[in-house]
Amino acid sequence: MIFFLRPVQKIDRNRMLKLVTFRSPFHYNVGMPTDTHNRQIFTVSELNRTVRQLLESTLPLLWVEGEISNFARPSSGHWYLTLKDQNAQVRCAMFKNSNMRVNFKPGNGISVLVRCRVGLYEGRGDYQLIIEHMEEAGFGALQRQFDQLKAKLANESLFDQTHKQAIPRSINHVGVVTSSTGAAFTDILSVLKRRFPSIKVTLFPTAVQGDQAASQIVAAIANANDNDNDGCDVLIVGRGGGSLEDLWPFNEESVARAIFHSKIPVVSAVGHEIDFTIADFVADLRAPTPSAAAELVSLDGDELIAQFAGLETLLANSISRRLKSLGQKTVDLRNRLQHPGRKLQEQAQHLDHLDIRLRRSIKGMIQVYRHQTILSRDRLLRQHPRDALARQKQHVQSAVLQLSKVVNQQLKEKVSHTEQTLHLLDAVSPLKILGRGFSVIRDANNQVIKSITSVSKGENLRARLTDGELHIEVTKTTTTDVSRRRSTKY
Numbered sequence: 001m002i003f004f005l006r007p008v009q010k011i012d013r014n015r016m017l018k019l020v021t022f023r024s025p026f027h028y029n030v031g032m033p034t035d036t037h038n039r040q041i042f043t044v045s046e047l048n049r050t051v052r053q054l055l056e057s058t059l060p061l062l063w064v065e066g067e068i069s070n071f072a073r074p075s076s077g078h079w080y081l082t083l084k085d086q087n088a089q090v091r092c093a094m095f096k097n098s099n100m101r102v103n104f105k106p107g108n109g110i111s112v113l114v115r116c117r118v119g120l121y122e123g124r125g126d127y128q129l130i131i132e133h134m135e136e137a138g139f140g141a142l143q144r145q146f147d148q149l150k151a152k153l154a155n156e157s158l159f160d161q162t163h164k165q166a167i168p169r170s171i172n173h174v175g176v177v178t179s180s181t182g183a184a185f186t187d188i189l190s191v192l193k194r195r196f197p198s199i200k201v202t203l204f205p206t207a208v209q210g211d212q213a214a215s216q217i218v219a220a221i222a223n224a225n226d227n228d229n230d231g232c233d234v235l236i237v238g239r240g241g242g243s244l245e246d247l248w249p250f251n252e253e254s255v256a257r258a259i260f261h262s263k264i265p266v267v268s269a270v271g272h273e274i275d276f277t278i279a280d281f282v283a284d285l286r287a288p289t290p291s292a293a294a295e296l297v298s299l300d301g302d303e304l305i306a307q308f309a310g311l312e313t314l315l316a317n318s319i320s321r322r323l324k325s326l327g328q329k330t331v332d333l334r335n336r337l338q339h340p341g342r343k344l345q346e347q348a349q350h351l352d353h354l355d356i357r358l359r360r361s362i363k364g365m366i367q368v369y370r371h372q373t374i375l376s377r378d379r380l381l382r383q384h385p386r387d388a389l390a391r392q393k394q395h396v397q398s399a400v401l402q403l404s405k406v407v408n409q410q411l412k413e414k415v416s417h418t419e420q421t422l423h424l425l426d427a428v429s430p431l432k433i434l435g436r437g438f439s440v441i442r443d444a445n446n447q448v449i450k451s452i453t454s455v456s457k458g459e460n461l462r463a464r465l466t467d468g469e470l471h472i473e474v475t476k477t478t479t480t481d482v483s484r485r486r487s488t489k490y
Contacts, residue, residue: 045122052120055127059118064129065137066090068110079106083114083129092116094131102134104144111137142244146251149278153253158260164284165265168233171297173200175232175264177220180205184240184269184290191294199298202232208239213249218258225263235262236293237279238269250277259283269293434466452477 042050066083073079077096082089092114106112115133120126136144153159174192178184180203192199204220207213217237224235237259239250249255250270256278259266268283269290280286287293333343426432434440441449442462449455455474463470 044125048120048122048125051125052122055118055120061115061117061132062129063113063115064090065111065113068106068112069108071106071108079131081106083112090129091121091126092129092131094134098132099134104136106134113137142248146244146278149251149253149256150281153256153278153282158256159281163260167265167267167285167297171199171233171299173202173230173233174294174297175202175204175224175235177204177206177217177224177235177237178239178290179208182208182239184208184238187289187291188236188294191291192298195295196298202230208249209242209246210249214252214255217249217255221255221258221262221266232264234297235264235266236269236287236290236297237266237283238287238290238293239271240290241271247271247277250279252278255279256282267293267297434464439470440464452479 064083066085066089068081069084069089070082071079072081077099079094079099081092081094083092084090094114113135114129114131116129116131119128119130121128157163176185176188178188185203189201192201202224204224206216206220208217221235221237224232237250239247241247247270250268259268259279259282265284267285267287268277268279269287269292270277270279271289285296287296430440440463442464443449443455444460449461455461455477457474457476459474461472461474463472
């Protein structure tokens with residue numbers, strides 16, 4: 001998909017005709033004139049340069065949408081990639097000064113929207129796009145919006161555990177905020193009917209998808225918190241799974257704040273197990289599915305019946321043992337037949353002792369439980385993710401500092417080595433040798449004269465000095481001994 005930033009300029013037809021005149025080799029076989037004086041012959045370089053200039057001057061900046069493939073990031077820092085759709089592809093380049101402003105990490109398979117200009121790489125004759133700006137398209141934009149809102153609400157402490165309400169242990173009334181026609185409500189009812197049939201369920205119907213869904217969800221949560229609705233013990237807010245776009249109403253800021261300000265504890269049950277929304281983070285409890293939410297807020301009726309049966313058995317045994325004990329005591333009393341008043345005193349004293357022991361036992365148990373609670377709290381605080389993140393951050397900062405030191409040291413070594421190399425090159429430079437009074441003599445073919453035997457009398461030569469050239473004529477040659485330097489007289 002291509003969007004033009006400005007109207008396309010009118011193509012110079014004369015320039016186009018000039019470009020293609022007599023360029024097809026097949027034209028010469030059908031009686032075309034053989035006179036070459038009127039033909040404009042292009043080299044390949046000239047042709048590619050002309051086509052590049054024509055493309056760059058004719059087409060404006062474009063918006064192009066496509067999927068990234070063949071993504072390459074060489075050491076130069078430039079990006080090279082291919083944009084494709086179902087039917088075509090085009091090569092692209094994004095230079096370092098432009099890609100430094102991209103705020104996400106591109107890669108193969110990511111859909112992007114780019115602003116670019118059309119060009120041609122003259123070396124290969126390849127048509128390409130020069131990208132100046134790149135942004136995510138479709139899912140990527142939504143994901144970035146999700147991350148930004150998540151960070152914002154986290155900074156406002158909406159996700160902190162200190163603000164979360166405890167889910168009641170005994171729940172008699174469950175409110176459900178979801179679609180009345182969706183599978184989520186059916187699943188919740190099915191689980192509650194199976195586990196605890198006597199529990200009361202109130203549906204606060206709302207759309208869970210579309211532009212109006214967020215405002216309806218907010219209104220349903222507010223309606224559930226109204227005192228006229230017979231006070232729900234817990235509120236399930238959710239829907240079935242779907243794409244990021246389908247679940248987006250539960251990523252809206254208004255929904256998150258409505259859940260946060262709800263006086264009724266909220267269980268978020270949005271999507272399947274792999275789906276996370278902003279509502280999941282701000283809710284008092286997150287359930288992976290609507291069915292799991294129903295499991296969390298309901299007691300198992302069969303388990304309660306089994307517990308009651310066990311308690312009934314324990315109570316009967318306790319009563320039986322107590323009756324036996326009392327019976328034996330009655331026999332003992334009958335045998336001893338003591339004065340009732342004295343016996344009552346002894347019993348009262350015994351009861352006092354039991355009361356003291358009971359109070360001590362209860363006090364001791366309270367102290368033990370309080371101590372265990374303190375230990376558990378301290379252990380949880382030591383394992384808080386914030387401390388682990390702080391340690392990891394310190395480790396990363398230390399690694400970055402060490403890396404910076406190593407890089408700076410390597411840079412200093414490279415600069416020193418380069419300076420030494422330049423000094424050596426300057427010392428052996430031919431210009432330095434010429435500056436000491438030497439010269440380089442060349443013949444008319446620009447060949448360096450190395451021996452007097454390679455020149456003849458009357459030949460014109462050029463002598464290269466440090467500040468220019470001398471044009472000389474050979475009038476006489478003289479050969480010296482091998483041990484002496486050769487000389488030429490002019």
